[in-house]
Amino acid sequence: MRRLADGGELARRGWAEGSAFIADFGEHLTGYLSFRAVPVGSVADSPIRLRLTFGEVPTDVAEPLYPYSGWISAAWLPEEIVTVDDLPALFRVPRRHAFRYVKVEVLAASRRFGVRFEAMTAHAVTSARTEPSPLPEAYPDWIRQVDLVAQRTLRDCLQTAFEDGPRRDRRLWVGDLRLQALASYATLRADDVVKRCLYLFAGLPRSDGLVNGCVYERPEPTYGDTTTLDYAALFCVTLQEYVDATGDLACGRELWPVARRQVDCLLARLDDTLLFHDTGETWCFIDWAFGLDKSAATHGVIVFALRRMLALAERLECAQEVAHYGPLVDGMAAAARAQLFDAGRGVYTSGPEQQVSCAAQAWLVLAGIPESREEAQAALRNALADPHAVRPITPYAYHYIAEAMLACGMEDEALGLVRSYWGAMLDAGADTFWEAFDPADPLASPYGDIHANSYCHAWSCSPAWLFRARGLGRPDGVADAASTGEGA
Amino acid sequence: MRRLADGGELARRGWAEGSAFIADFGEHLTGYLSFRAVPVGSVADSPIRLRLTFGEVPTDVAEPLYPYSGWISAAWLPEEIVTVDDLPALFRVPRRHAFRYVKVEVLAASRRFGVRFEAMTAHAVTSARTEPSPLPEAYPDWIRQVDLVAQRTLRDCLQTAFEDGPRRDRRLWVGDLRLQALASYATLRADDVVKRCLYLFAGLPRSDGLVNGCVYERPEPTYGDTTTLDYAALFCVTLQEYVDATGDLACGRELWPVARRQVDCLLARLDDTLLFHDTGETWCFIDWAFGLDKSAATHGVIVFALRRMLALAERLECAQEVAHYGPLVDGMAAAARAQLFDAGRGVYTSGPEQQVSCAAQAWLVLAGIPESREEAQAALRNALADPHAVRPITPYAYHYIAEAMLACGMEDEALGLVRSYWGAMLDAGADTFWEAFDPADPLASPYGDIHANSYCHAWSCSPAWLFRARGLGRPDGVADAASTGEGA
Structure with missing residues (x-):
């Protein structure tokens, strides 16, 4: 990026038809853009037509968005073509955008005048009541940075509900919600929004009682038409953690039947040996990694x-x-050990091809399947070391590897994972953490075009929780920040 | 045009990404478009992006607007690219447009759903208090049609001021105002708007006191930066006619000094022989005809x-x-006769090249320069018959030929002119009359691209006045409709 001038200079220049500039607001935000368009050199004897491109990252504004090669709709591409009449005029882009950069192209204006952009302003919106505060200085710089960027990610996704990404798809997903809620308990404490989200899911189930993977909040709360079995399971986890973090037993009791219903629906999908198989009939998410077999991880x-x-x-x-569910846990654990554990290779496999994936190890470790801490550690290490193992490509799946590592005493490796993954996004200039990132192929996209990616994506905010609530990377002498959000 | 279905069908079809249709509202109007976009086949899992092209005439929507070859700004091209979030949604295009047709192209939408357009509605706006009413049935059909289309043109230009064209440039020009005011006295009677326009001009003069050719009404009334000598002269005419039509002597008295100032400023530009020469220093409009010498006409x-x-x-x-101005009229008339009349050819000429134009004859006839009615008629006939004479290309200039014909007793030829010119627009399918039309070259544009033309242009509405106030084409037995607007 080449810096042309201070933002204050903008209001002193005129831009003629065909000219363009990029405004840098210095920080990622979710919100609205406004400016005053003022004619220079003559009264404005025509409207002006502008193309505004909203960039979360430099590639959004430094490269043309077209031709677009993604498989999700180009309607997601963050641009607006606007025509402004009757200059001077205060113009506010009516749609909300997620951005740090705005490219402004003067597509058309009469040759008699240029346009000056005054008071170009980004109006940030969030439900966060406080700004992110840093970890104590005793922490290494990179941890403090990852923590802040994670909090900013959370802040910008934290709207009337926890959105997965404020750019796309601006919806509430259970998988994102769990990680956002955890990070929120440790930082911005939007407990009320967590509660609202739990009720949104609970209030809009499928006819069989399974909660949806996602809920549409606007124009009115709507059933999302996308059931995701692993997300349905995580509804119970999110409710349990909410009650734990807030002590809101009334909410817990009210939503308890919904949580129990998820478990019942999921248990009904096990085979006679109490093992889960992904038949493809209902979506299991786990990760976007191509070719991932999801049976073991979902189990x-x-x-x-x-x-x-x-x-x-x-x-x-x-x-x-629910006392009668106790034996089921043991049975499911036994089935997994018996049928999924490859003792020779020291890993769990998934599906008929006996696929080895990092995600499967992570979830089976978190489920407490391995017989010992050593076996759990070995499974994770073996999968990570196996060049043929399916590796994650989303922060969501990376999170569960780190959480699994912490669950079996691999603090140093968890910290190393956060440093190598989230730290690499930081090194690549991230202001907020991304929806997808493959360190081996940084320009890859699960959607076939990086301009379709979301670069502020809720499921990547969990390091703030790992540092603050789980003690990851805590230097000697720093007190337990637990879930106060105060940072020390 | 191929008709696909009734408008009522629209709300029953779904339109996928890449599809398009043209809605025909059946009549030209100025106003706003709204519709309800409803997803079909699935919940809407993405925004939709639409291109809306507003057509006054079929070529606007049946041909691509780009590449654009006009010399005025492409910002005038009547299109909007809009992105609608959170379907189902009621969407109202915020900008006002002038249209009969709307082409809707679904540029982008998720493949999971199609879009149904419900309640697609045009919200027409005008300051006209009544709808156009037809002339009595005793009139020939073509006259009744020209009259109605002229009134619709007036209605759609009649907003908070008399706009020249609701599509472009949506401004108040003196030249348009005079013809609109005349048509209004004979039909829609928006006397209050005429008065408002007179004050807008009077209140925003140039420093030397000349009124501007045009005034910008929005965002606030503004000096137009475009002085037009013939239009400054017409301010006096418009004021005189307003007082005559309304009896509003108070307004006449208040604006009298402004009218007198115009005449003084114009007289100061005459040469020692009392003849006006167009030096190019200040614009004289007269017509858009290429190569037109404007000295004689402006005189x-x-x-x-x-x-x-x-x-x-x-x-x-x-x-x-102002008694001392009387002799000036005689002096100017004598100068014109002496220096501009070519007795051999029976026409008035203009400029050093002694150019013959229809516009010059018209204005000199209206000014009462010819010594006799026969000389006036001959000048008009000779110019119209001369293949080398500069012919008009705008309804504005055609109007003054017709008005001049009526001034010297050429009723039949005036009616023939209206029939051949305005009637030809009607034959070409005009719903409102156009800014520019050259019967010899119907796809010509004064702006280098027909998509820049305005197809509802105020200065073409004068036939309603010619028929109603001047008795043009009145059949035997029909009473004088005068300026009642009642039609009979």
Whole structure:
């Protein structure tokens, strides 16, 4: 990037038809753009037509968006073509955008005048009540940076609901919600929004009672038409963690039947040996990694959720009601060990091809399937070291590897993973963390075109929770920040 | 045009990415478009991006607007690219357009759903209090049609001021105002808007007191930076006619000094022989015809205005104040006769090249320069018959030929002119009359691209006045409709 002038200079220049500039607001934000368009050199004897391109990252504004090669709709491309009449005029782009950069191209204006852009302003919106605050200075710089960027990611996704990404698709997804809620408990404390999101899911289930993978909030809360089995399981986990973080037992009790219903629906999908198989009939997400077999990982998610449901029952003092699920946990664990564990290679495999993936190890470790801490560690290490293993491509899946590492005493490796993955985004200039990032192929996109990617994506905000609530990277002498959000 | 279905069908079809249709609202209007975009086949999992092209005539929507070859700004091209979030959504295009047709192209939408357009509605706006009413059935059909189309043209230009064209440039020009005001006295009677326009001009003069050719009404009334000598002269004429039509002597008295100032400024530009020469220093409009010499015609406009100022002074009972201008009229008439009349050819010429143009004859006839009715008629006939004479290309200039014909007793030829010119637009499918039309070259544009033309242009509405107030084409037995607007 070549810096042309200070922002203050902008209001002193005139831009003629065919000219263009990029405004840099210095920080990623979710919100609205406004400016005052003032004619220079003559009264404005025509409207002006502008193309505004909103960039979360420099590639959004430095490269043309077209031709577009993505498989999701080009309607997501962050541009507006606007025509402004009757200059001077204050213009506010009516749609909300996620951006740090705005490219302004004067597509058309009469040759008699140029346009001056005064008071070009970004109006940021968030439901966060406070600004992100840094970790104590005793932390290494890179951790403090990753933590801040994670918090900014959370802040910009934190709107009337927790959106997955404020650029795309601006929806509430269970998988994103769990990680956002965790990061929120440790930082911005938007407990009320977590609660609202839980009710949105609970209030808009499928006819069989499964919550949707996502909910549309606008124009009115709507059933999302996208059921995701691993996300349905995570609803229970998110509710259990909410009650734990807030002590809001009333909400826990009200939504308890919904949580139990998820588990029942999922258990009904196990085979006779109590093992889950991804038949493709209902979507399992786990990760965007191409070719990933999701049976083993989803089995892990279900066990993980079942255990959390039992923990929630304890908290709500209704453990008796679900006591009969206890043996199921053991049975599912035994089935996984018996059928998925490849003792020779020291990893769990998934599906008929006995695929080895990092995601499967992570979820089975989190589910408590391995018989020992050493076996869990070995499974994770072996998969990560295996060049043929399917590796994750999203921060979402990377998070679960880190969470699994912490669950089995691999603190140093978890920290190394966060440094090598989130740190690499930081090194690449991230202001907020991204929806997808493959360090081996940084310009890859799960959608076939990087301009379709979201570069502020909620499921990447979890390092703030790993650092603050799980003690990852905590230097000696720094007190437990736990979930206060105060940073120290 | 191939008709696909009734408008009512539209709300029953879904339109996928890449599809397009043209909606025909059946009549030209000025206003706003709204519709409800409803997803079909699935919940809308993406925004939609549409290109909306507003057509006054079929060529606007049946041909691509680009590549654009006009010399005025492409920002005038009547299109909008809009992105609609969160379907179903009611969307209203925020900018006002002038249109009968709307081409809707679904540029982008997720493949999971199609878009249904419900309640596609045009919200027409005008300051006209009544709808156009037809002339009595005793009139020939073509006259009734020309009259109605002229009234619709007036209606759609009649907004908070009399705009020249609601598509372009949506400004108040003196030349347009005079013809609109005349047509209005005979039909829609928007006297209050005429008065407002007179004050807008009077309140925003150049430093030397000349009124501008045009005024910008928005964002606030602004000096137009375009002085037009013939239009400054017509300010006096318009004021005189307003007082005459309404009896609003108070307004006449208040604006009288402005009218007198125009005449003074114009007289100061005459040479020692009292003849006007177009030096190019200040614009004279007269017509868009290429190569037109404007000296003689503008001389005619000034004499015409001077006579009207004297008539206004009589009405305002201040004739004494301007009695000394009387001899000037005679002097200017004598100068024109002596220096511009080519007795051999029976026409008036203009400029050093002794150019013959229809516009010059018209204005000099209206100014009362010819010594006899026969000489006036001959001048008009000779110019119209001369293949080398410069012919008009705008309805504005054609109007003054017709008005001049009526001034010297050429009723039949005036009616023939209206029939051959305005009637030809009607034959070409005009719903409103156009800014420019050359019957010999119907796809010509004064701007280098027909998509820059305005197809509802105020200065073409004058036939309604010619028929109603001047009795043009009136059949035997039909009473004088005069300026009642009642049609009979």
